[in-house]
Amino acid sequence: MSLLPIHLLGSPVLRERATEIGDVDDEVRDLVRDLFDTMHADSGIGLAANQVGTARRVAVVHTDEESPVVLIDPVILERDGKTRGEEGCLSIPDIFADVDRSQRVVVETTTLDGERMQFEATDLLARAIQHEIDHLDGILFLDHLSPLKRRMLQQKWRRLRKGQEGYLKHISTPSEIHSRF
Ligand code: NI
Numbered sequence: 586m587s588l589l590p591i592h593l594l595g596s597p598v599l600r601e602r603a604t605e606i607g608d609v610d611d612e613v614r615d616l617v618r619d620l621f622d623t624m625h626a627d628s629g630i631g632l633a634a635n636q637v638g639t640a641r642r643v644a645v646v647h648t649d650e651e652s653p654v655v656l657i658d659p660v661i662l663e664r665d666g667k668t669r670g671e672e673g674c675l676s677i678p679d680i681f682a683d684v685d686r687s688q689r690v691v692v693e694t695t696t697l698d699g700e701r702m703q704f705e706a707t708d709l710l711a712r713a714i715q716h717e718i719d720h721l722d723g724i725l726f727l728d729h730l731s732p733l734k735r736r737m738l739q740q741k742w743r744r745l746r747k748g749q750e751g752y753l754k755h756i757s758t759p760s761e762i763h764s765r766f
Contacts, residue, residue, distance in 0.1 A: 586622040588756045589637040589722035594677045594725070594742060596752035601640040603633075603721040606658050609699040613643060617655055617697065620645045626756045629675045631713040635722030636676050651710050657695035659718055662703065665689040670712055672726045678754070679745055680738050684729045686712045 592598055605723060606613055624632035624645060633644035646654040666688030673681045689707045692714060696702055706714055716726060727735050 587619045588758065589619050589623045590625050590753040590755050591623065591627065591636055591675050592638050593746075593752045594727075595674075598638050598640055598675055599720070599725065600654055600723040601635060602648075602723050603635055603640040603642045605642055606614055606695065607746070609657060609695060611698060611710065614697055616641070616643055617645060617657075621647065622654065623674070623756055626677070626702055627675050627754075630709075631680060631717045632675060633717045635720050635723070638710055641733075642721045644721060646710065646713045648709050648713060649721075651674050653705075654704075654706075654710070654714065655694070658693040658715065659692055659699075659714070659721070661690050661715070661718065662693055663689075663691035668708070668712070670709070672716060673710070674716070674726055675754075677725070677742065680727075680742055682726065682730055682734060682738060684712075684716075684726050686715045690714060 605649045616639065620632045621635060622632065622636065630648050631644065633648040634641045641700050642658045644656040664687035666689040667685055669683050669685050672684045688711065689705065690711045691703060691705050693701060727738060
């Protein structure tokens with residue numbers, strides 16, 4: 586397994602619109618596996634390829650309640666309802682805010698076998714999927730906040746990052762996992 590460095594707020598790749606995948610090959614399947622490994626190692630529930638420095642339309646989501654979801658060239662076909670809930674982002678550690686999202690979405694995606702399929706998601710899963718698809722369009726959850734709230738959190742971010750260089754966070758496997766086996 587490979588744990589990939591995560592790009593942090595300020596890294597230009599987070600603002601890129603990721604390019605379509607089209608045919609699923611082994612390179613894409615490897616990327617999906619690395620995204621899951623990196624997300625789980627960093628205790629996340631979603632991770633998009635932009636966040637590991639690859640602007641391609643691939644993301645993964647895994648909430649506690651639901652099976653893992655692979656998103657390849659995902660498109661939201663339907664949205665219903667509105668719900669507000671707290672979000673964070675592995676690319677913006679220690680920053681959290683309430684974000685409005687659709688409560689239910691119908692998503693079309695390509696599977697690891699290269700087939701297009703549709704599924705419905707609600708609540709936290711729907712929220713995580715919308716957050717990850719935003720990443721593929723270069724959009725961060727901060728962009729959904731009021732200008733005032735956004736400025737406040739950007740200031741907090743600069744304080745937290747003071748004295749640290751670069752935009753990469755290196756993930757290591759938690760030591761408890763080694764000691765357990
Ligand atoms: Ni994120």
